[in-house]
Amino acid sequence: MEVAHQVWLIARRSLLRTARQPGTWVPPLLFPLMLMAVNSNGLRAATHLPGFPTHSFLAFFIPFSFMQGALFASGIAGVDLARDIDTGFLNRLALTPVRGSALLLGQIGGALGLGAAQAVVYLSVALAAGVHIDAGVGGAVLILVLAVGAAAGFGGLGLFLALRTGSGEGVQSMFPLLFFLLLVSSMNLPRNLIEVGWFRDLATINPVSYLIEALRSLVIQGWNGEALGLGFGFTAALIAVSMLLAARQLRVRMTRT
Amino acid sequence: MPARDAGIVVEGLVREFKDVRAVDGIDLEISPGEIYGFLGPNGAGKSTTVHMLTTLLPPTAGRATVAGYDVVRDGARVRARIGAALQETALDPFLSGREHLRLQASLHGIRGAKRTTLQDDLLARVGLTQAADRKIRTYSGGMKRRLDLALALIHNPSMLFLDEPTTGLDPQSRAALWEEVGRLSRHEGVTVFLTTQYLEEADVLADRVGIIDHGHIVAEGTPTQLKAEIGRSTVEVVPESPEETPRLSALLTRFGVPTAGKPGATAVQLEGRDGLADVVRALDLEGLRTAEINLHSPSLDDVFLAKTGRTLEGADEEPA
Numbered sequence: 247m248e249v250a251h252q253v254w255l256i257a258r259r260s261l262l263r264t265a266r267q268p269g270t271w272v273p274p275l276l277f278p279l280m281l282m283a284v285n286s287n288g289l290r291a292a293t294h295l296p297g298f299p300t301h302s303f304l305a306f307f308i309p310f311s312f313m314q315g316a317l318f319a320s321g322i323a324g325v326d327l328a329r330d331i332d333t334g335f336l337n338r339l340a341l342t343p344v345r346g347s348a349l350l351l352g353q354i355g356g357a358l359g360l361g362a363a364q365a366v367v368y369l370s371v372a373l374a375a376g377v378h379i380d381a382g383v384g385g386a387v388l389i390l391v392l393a394v395g396a397a398a399g400f401g402g403l404g405l406f407l408a409l410r411t412g413s414g415e416g417v418q419s420m421f422p423l424l425f426f427l428l429l430v431s432s433m434n435l436p437r438n439l440i441e442v443g444w445f446r447d448l449a450t451i452n453p454v455s456y457l458i459e460a461l462r463s464l465v466i467q468g469w470n471g472e473a474l475g476l477g478f479g480f481t482a483a484l485i486a487v488s489m490l491l492a493a494r495q496l497r498v499r500m501t502r503t
Numbered sequence: 504m505p506a507r508d509a510g511i512v513v514e515g516l517v518r519e520f521k522d523v524r525a526v527d528g529i530d531l532e533i534s535p536g537e538i539y540g541f542l543g544p545n546g547a548g549k550s551t552t553v554h555m556l557t558t559l560l561p562p563t564a565g566r567a568t569v570a571g572y573d574v575v576r577d578g579a580r581v582r583a584r585i586g587a588a589l590q591e592t593a594l595d596p597f598l599s600g601r602e603h604l605r606l607q608a609s610l611h612g613i614r615g616a617k618r619t620t621l622q623d624d625l626l627a628r629v630g631l632t633q634a635a636d637r638k639i640r641t642y643s644g645g646m647k648r649r650l651d652l653a654l655a656l657i658h659n660p661s662m663l664f665l666d667e668p669t670t671g672l673d674p675q676s677r678a679a680l681w682e683e684v685g686r687l688s689r690h691e692g693v694t695v696f697l698t699t700q701y702l703e704e705a706d707v708l709a710d711r712v713g714i715i716d717h718g719h720i721v722a723e724g725t726p727t728q729l730k731a732e733i734g735r736s737t738v739e740v741v742p743e744s745p746e747e748t749p750r751l752s753a754l755l756t757r758f759g760v761p762t763a764g765k766p767g768a769t770a771v772q773l774e775g776r777d778g779l780a781d782v783v784r785a786l787d788l789e790g791l792r793t794a795e796i797n798l799h800s801p802s803l804d805d806v807f808l809a810k811t812g813r814t815l816e817g818a819d820e821e822p823a
Contacts, residue, residue: 248612251609252610255606255609255610259595259598259602259606262597262598262602263595263597263598266597266638267597333592333593333594334589334592334593335593335594335595336593337559337589337593338589338593338607338654339610340559341557341558341559341582341585341587342582342607342610342611343579343582343583343610343611343612344610501559501560501561502558502559502578502582
C-alpha cells in the first residue's frame with residue numbers, strides 16, 4: 247500500500263510537470279496526426295493492390311500513429327529523469343524513504359498519461375474521419391491498452407538510458423534507432439505485399455511489426471488471436487526487459503546505503 | 504534547547520574514485536547541537552564527505568555514525584533523522600514551492616492536516632508564504648535556497664547537512680539564512696554540518712571549523728582558537744603618492760613578512776603583537792605620508808594560508 251502511494255506521488259509530479267510543458271507534448275501529439283493525414287491520402291492507392299486487407303488506408307495506417315505517440319511519450323520520461331539526475335532532484339528523492347521500484351514506476355507515470363491521452367486523441371480523430379473499429383468497443387479499449395503498454399515499454403528503455411548516461415542527450419540518442427525500427431516494420435504495407443526480399447525479412451524479424459499488426463488487426467479484422475497474442479507478448483516482454491534494465495541501472499545510479 | 508540526538512563520529516573515512524582519493528582518512532567528532540563548519544576550496548573533498556555522511560555514497564574505507572547510526576549498515580535510520588540541502592539546487596522548475604513541500608512531506612509519510620500545517624509553518628518561517636504557489640522557475644536564487652532549507656526540515660530532522668547553502672546569494676539573503684540556521688541550532692537543538700567556501704560564513708556561524716584540503720583535515724578548532732594559533736595581524740598601508748611605494752615596502756619589511764594587500768597598498772604580516780605603533784612611528788620618522796593605514800586581525804584565510812601554503816581564493820592552484 248505504501249509503495250502504491252509512493253508510485254502515485256511520483257507519478258503525479260511526473261504528470262504535472264509534463265502537462266505544464268506544452269512544448270514537450272503538443273508537437274509529439276500533432277506530428278503523428280499530420281503524418282496520418284499526409285500518408286492516408288498520399289498512399290491511398292496502395293489499397294488497390296491485390297490482397298490489401300482494407301479499402302481504407304487510414305484504417306490501415308492508424309496503428310503507426312499509436313506507436314509513434316508511444317515513442318515520443320517514452321522520450322519525455324527518459325529526458326525528465328535525466329534532468330532529475332543532472333539537477334540533483336534524484337538525490338533529494340533518495341534521501342526520503344521512497345522505494346526504488348516506486349521511483350521507476352512513478353517516473354514513467356507522465357509517459358503513460360501522455361501515451362493514454364495521445365491514444366484517445368488518435369482514436370477519436372480516426373473515428374471522426376470514418377474509421378470503423380471492427381473489434382467494436384472492446385477492441386477500442388484494447389487498442390488503448392496496447393498503446394499505453396507500448397509507451398510503458400519504450401518508456402522503460404528511456405529510463406534505462408537516462409540512468410545509464412545521466413543526460414538528456416543520451417536518451418535522445420535512442421530515438422533514431424527506435425524510429426528506424428518503426429520504418430523497417432510493416433507500418434506502410436502488409437508483410438506479404440512487401441516485394442523487396444530484405445525489407446520483408448527485416449519487417450518479419452522486427453518485433454515492432456507484431457505490435458503494429460496487433461493494433462491493426464483490431465481495427466480492420468476484428469478479433470485475431472494470433473496477432474493479439476504476438477502483439478501483447480512483445481509488449482509484455484518489452485516492459486519486462488526494459489524495466490529490469492532500468493531497475494538494475496537505478497541500483498548503480500542511486501547508491502544510497 | 505538541548506540537542507535531540509547523538510552527533511557525528513567519523514573514523515578514518517576514505518572515498519576513492521578510480522585513481523583519485525577524494526577523501527583520505529578523515530576523523531571528525533561533532534557534538535549534538537553543534538554547528539560545524541567544513542571549510543575548503545573546490546575539489547577539497549567537502550561534498551564527497553557530505554554525500555557519505557548522508558548515505559548517498561558508500562565509503563571506500565573507514566566508519567561513520569550519524570545521529571547514532573552507522574551510515575553503511577543503518578542507512579534508512581540515518582536518512583530518517585537527517586535533513587539535507589545539497590549543493591545542487593535540486594528543485595523542479597515546473598512545480599510550485601507548496602507542491603515541493605507536499606511531495607517531500609508525503610514521501611516522509613506525513614499526511615492530511617498535519618502536512619498542511621507543517622507546510623504553512625515552514626513557508627512562513629523561510630518567508631515564502633506569498634510565493635508558495637508560484638512555479639520555482641520564477642524564484643530568485645535566495646528564494647530557492649530558502650525553499651531548499653524548508654524541504655530539508657519537513658520531517659523535523661535532528662541533524663542538518665547544508666552543502667554550500669549561500670553560494671551565489673546576495674548579502675541580505677545570506678544573512679537571513681545564517682540567522683535561520685543559528686536559530687535552528689540554538690532553539691531547536693539541531694546539529695548542523697555546513698560546508699562552505701566562505702570564510703566569513705564559517706567565522707560567523709560555526710561553533711567549530713574543520714579545514715579540508717586534498718581530502719585531509721589540515722586544521723580544526725573554534726574560529727577563535729584557529730586564529731589565535733596564527734596570532735599575527737596584518738598592517739596595510741596606502742602611500743599618498745604611488746611613487747613612494749618602493750620606499751614604503753622597504754620600510755615595512757623591517758616589521759614583518761610581505762603579504763597580499765588591496766590594490767595600491769603594501770601589506771606585511773607583523774612579527775610581533777604590538778607592531779602597529781612602531782610602524783606609525785617609523786613612517787613618521789621617514790617622512791612617508793600615507794593616505795590610509797589599516798590593521799587586520801588574523802582571519803580564517805590566514806589560517807588556511809598557514810596550513811596549506813595558499814589562500815582559499817587561490818586554492819585551486821597548487822602551492823608554489
